[in-house]
Amino acid sequence: MSTLIGTASWTDPTLLACGRFYPPQARNPESRLRFYATRFGLVEADAAYYALPSASVTQRWAERTPPGFVFNIKAFRLFTGHQTPKRALPAALLRDMGWDPHDPRPCFDNEVAPEWRDELWRQYLIALEPLRMAGKLGLVHCQFPPWIQAGKRAMAQIETCARHLDELDASIELRHRSWFADPAATRCTLDMLRERRLIHTVADTPQGLDNSVPAVWASTNTDLALVRLHGRNAQTWNAAGKASSSRFQYEYSEAELSELADGIARLQARRVHVVLNTNYQDQGVNNAARLLRALR
Numbered sequence: 001m002s003t004l005i006g007t008a009s010w011t012d013p014t015l016l017a018c019g020r021f022y023p024p025q026a027r028n029p030e031s032r033l034r035f036y037a038t039r040f041g042l043v044e045a046d047a048a049y050y051a052l053p054s055a056s057v058t059q060r061w062a063e064r065t066p067p068g069f070v071f072n073i074k075a076f077r078l079f080t081g082h083q084t085p086k087r088a089l090p091a092a093l094l095r096d097m098g099w100d101p102h103d104p105r106p107c108f109d110n111e112v113a114p115e116w117r118d119e120l121w122r123q124y125l126i127a128l129e130p131l132r133m134a135g136k137l138g139l140v141h142c143q144f145p146p147w148i149q150a151g152k153r154a155m156a157q158i159e160t161c162a163r164h165l166d167e168l169d170a171s172i173e174l175r176h177r178s179w180f181a182d183p184a185a186t187r188c189t190l191d192m193l194r195e196r197r198l199i200h201t202v203a204d205t206p207q208g209l210d211n212s213v214p215a216v217w218a219s220t221n222t223d224l225a226l227v228r229l230h231g232r233n234a235q236t237w238n239a240a241g242k243a244s245s246s247r248f249q250y251e252y253s254e255a256e257l258s259e260l261a262d263g264i265a266r267l268q269a270r271r272v273h274v275v276l277n278t279n280y281q282d283q284g285v286n287n288a289a290r291l292l293r294a295l296r
Contacts, residue, residue: 171201231249
């Protein structure tokens, strides 16, 4: 088993502001990414969740990182059932749909014409080509919102993701408790992912909340497994109006990291990606570095 560890962002504003990770000379996106890649072999790029990525940007990412470095890319939010601001959509789509880009009301995937949904996927995948061609595309991470319950509509969305990503590695993160409500539900969920060669996401989150799920330490793809560590801070988990970095403030204890390292080592997959989503200031990079040591 080979394990890559990294964080869910290398550009979080609180990380840049704290001044404790990047050296003083790393003052622009290029130098920061180059420095980050000297410390970790993996990073998750969440910019593609907020807006469709561009091939020119991913080409620069490929050029600025060494051989063997890997990017996990989040799926565009419309693809996973999240509400999407109209300004995040292409101008041609807005014209065809008769939508005002300044309309503050968000839209959902089922409001977009089917031919445009396919076109958005086409544009998204073209933008990832520079990374794929360079051997630096790890997986596409499809994180579904916590209100998506197990059922026919959710299955249709997962099937759509699987169809468009059938030539790539794709991970699925399900955040409603119905997917893991009991052993039977958990088994059904894992079997569904396994049959489609989709990668189950082992998510470490605060427990005892309505919108958190248990960490199910299982692999549904024998080639690649994914672990995402969100921290265990129940107090900030549902903080309204907070940036994601503020919601996921957490420093793992040595005992917790040892426990996580044991779980990672038991995963039945040839490769494992571990992403620290504790992005407040330098907590993510510190947690990632400490977990690397715990795995040695």
